[in-house]
Amino acid sequence: MSMIQGATGAWEMVIGLEVHAQITSVSKLFSGASTEFGAEPNSQVSLVDAAMPGMLPVINEVCVYQAVRTGLGIKAEINLVSVFDRKNYFYPDLPAGYQISQFTRPIVGKGELEIDLADGSSRMIGITRLHLEQDAGKSLHDQDPKRSFIDLNRSGVALMEIVSEPDMRTSEEAAAYMRKLRAILRYLGTCDGNMDEGSMRCDANVSMRKPGEPMGTRCEIKNLNSLRFLQQAIEYEARRQVAILEDGGTIDQETRLFDSRKGETRTMRSKEEAHDYRYFPDPDLLPLELDPDWVAALKADLPELPDEKKARFVSEFGITVYDAGILVAEQDRADYFEAVAAGRDAKLAANWVISELFGRLNKAGLDIGDSPVSASALGELVDLIADNTISGRIAKEVFDEMVETGKGAAAIVEAKGLTQITDTGALEAVVDEIIAANPEQAEQFREGKQTVVGWFVGQAMKATQGKANPKAVNEILRKKLG
Numbered sequence: 001m002s003m004i005q006g007a008t009g010a011w012e013m014v015i016g017l018e019v020h021a022q023i024t025s026v027s028k029l030f031s032g033a034s035t036e037f038g039a040e041p042n043s044q045v046s047l048v049d050a051a052m053p054g055m056l057p058v059i060n061e062v063c064v065y066q067a068v069r070t071g072l073g074i075k076a077e078i079n080l081v082s083v084f085d086r087k088n089y090f091y092p093d094l095p096a097g098y099q100i101s102q103f104t105r106p107i108v109g110k111g112e113l114e115i116d117l118a119d120g121s122s123r124m125i126g127i128t129r130l131h132l133e134q135d136a137g138k139s140l141h142d143q144d145p146k147r148s149f150i151d152l153n154r155s156g157v158a159l160m161e162i163v164s165e166p167d168m169r170t171s172e173e174a175a176a177y178m179r180k181l182r183a184i185l186r187y188l189g190t191c192d193g194n195m196d197e198g199s200m201r202c203d204a205n206v207s208m209r210k211p212g213e214p215m216g217t218r219c220e221i222k223n224l225n226s227l228r229f230l231q232q233a234i235e236y237e238a239r240r241q242v243a244i245l246e247d248g249g250t251i252d253q254e255t256r257l258f259d260s261r262k263g264e265t266r267t268m269r270s271k272e273e274a275h276d277y278r279y280f281p282d283p284d285l286l287p288l289e290l291d292p293d294w295v296a297a298l299k300a301d302l303p304e305l306p307d308e309k310k311a312r313f314v315s316e317f318g319i320t321v322y323d324a325g326i327l328v329a330e331q332d333r334a335d336y337f338e339a340v341a342a343g344r345d346a347k348l349a350a351n352w353v354i355s356e357l358f359g360r361l362n363k364a365g366l367d368i369g370d371s372p373v374s375a376s377a378l379g380e381l382v383d384l385i386a387d388n389t390i391s392g393r394i395a396k397e398v399f400d401e402m403v404e405t406g407k408g409a410a411a412i413v414e415a416k417g418l419t420q421i422t423d424t425g426a427l428e429a430v431v432d433e434i435i436a437a438n439p440e441q442a443e444q445f446r447e448g449k450q451t452v453v454g455w456f457v458g459q460a461m462k463a464t465q466g467k468a469n470p471k472a473v474n475e476i477l478r479k480k481l482g
């Protein structure tokens with residue numbers, strides 16, 4: 001438990017997150033306009049999205065399907081009847097003067113999510129609800145020195161707002177929550193999770209209390225679009241609140257913005273300025289009723305999700321929970337690993353995928369989809385290690401060349417003559433030579449100085465350019481000197 005140490009003792013953070021996730025769908029929540037990212041401003045705006053008089057919203061079934069599948073993926077109650085409300089406010093990028101959202105009766109109720117922490121432990125975080133709503137347009141202030149422009153391409157795009165219980169206690173837990181939620185959304189294909197394109201963003205609610213005390217007054221930090229900013233904003237905010245509380249002050253409930261350049265949060269609006277949204281059911285839309293059989297069919301059809309995959313990797317492949325967690329964090333990484341591990345020593349495969357491949361990919365800033373080494377090519381390398389054709393040390397060299405040139409493992413081993421020497425006769429000759437050249441060390445060995453063994457093995461590896469099988473060398477040495 002990481003607490004913030006203040007002058008009056010330890011303080012505990014209480015964090016609840018509201019996540020906006022853009023639904024993966026080719027068209028918007030209530031119109032047929034495209035949702036494609038990066039289009040010319042105002043090129044994807046239907047009359048409904050521009051709020052022309054007399055236009056009527058028509059619900060997009062794909063968005064409902066995606067929201068229900070997401071609800072099932074976070075093990076939540078699906079509400080068979082939900083209601084769309086108008087959330088009224090004025091903003092230049094909101095032509096209708098209201099946003100269609102869900103307030104009292106959301107499509108998804110209580111659920112939960114398991115987060116994985118750096119020390120290998122896990123915790124359950126409650127989810128309060130998931131509701132459907134429209135995104136607003138975007139004001140562009142940086143195109144002209146005097147004027148602002150409005151781009152309505154995002155207007156009407158379907159969002160899921162996923163609200164957590166105030167169950168998180170550290171900024172790391174908040175980041176872990178976002179990470180797991182993003183993985184689930186990506187596995188489901190219900191949101192692409194790209195925080196830098198704004199398709200997933202989060203508001204962090206933070207309050208402080210002395211352990212055991214009731215929850216304090218919270219502040220909400222809006223629109224955090226990276227995990228690093230999320231953690232920085234929470235840390236800054238927690239310290240800001242502790243300083244005020246320890247000074248005898250009180251926290252004003254307010255909405256704040258995070259300035260990523262300064263690493264600070266600052267007031268956006270206070271509670272007194274908070275909107276009265278005058279929610280009421282949208283008269284243009286009927287309550288949304290779901291067929292329980294349809295929901296059951298979606299449930300039966302869910303893909304294997306990260307937590308289940310992790311448990312299966314541990315039991316099926318005998319790898320550690322920690323390694324399994326790394327492998328399942330992204331579906332294509334998990335698929336890659338499974339392809340390498342199939343029919344092979346899975347622990348060896350996991351080690352090569354995680355330590356060697358991921359290490360090199362991270363360094364080069366590449367995704368697994370851009371890996372210069374395919375799963376079958378890495379599998380071939382693992383086979384060469386497993387059947388003793390090459391040593392682990394040589395394998396790393398071979399792998400470097402595979403990454404660089406895209407050549408196959410066997411071809412590199414063949415071309416460079418890297419095959420491991422396991423032939424006892426050949427190795428004995430090498431060992432004899434080393435013993436003869438180093439009588440002092442040989443004597444130390446006989447006197448029982450076991451560490452000299454390592455030195456001898458090193459010499460044998462050197463003499464064979466790393467091709468000697470270390471295990472065989474070890475045995476021969478013990479036979480000759482023992």
Ligand code: ADP
Pocket residue numbers: 014015016017018163164165166167205206207215216217218220
């Ligand atoms: P609103 O819609 O006004 O933001 P909600 O009741 O929906 O208010 O709460 C929003 C978020 O704030 C939720 O994620 C909830 O877990 C979190 N939250 C509520 N109370 C606190 C608190 N005292 N400290 C930290 N987070 C809180």
Ligand code: MG
Pocket residue numbers: 018203220
């Ligand atoms: Mg809120």
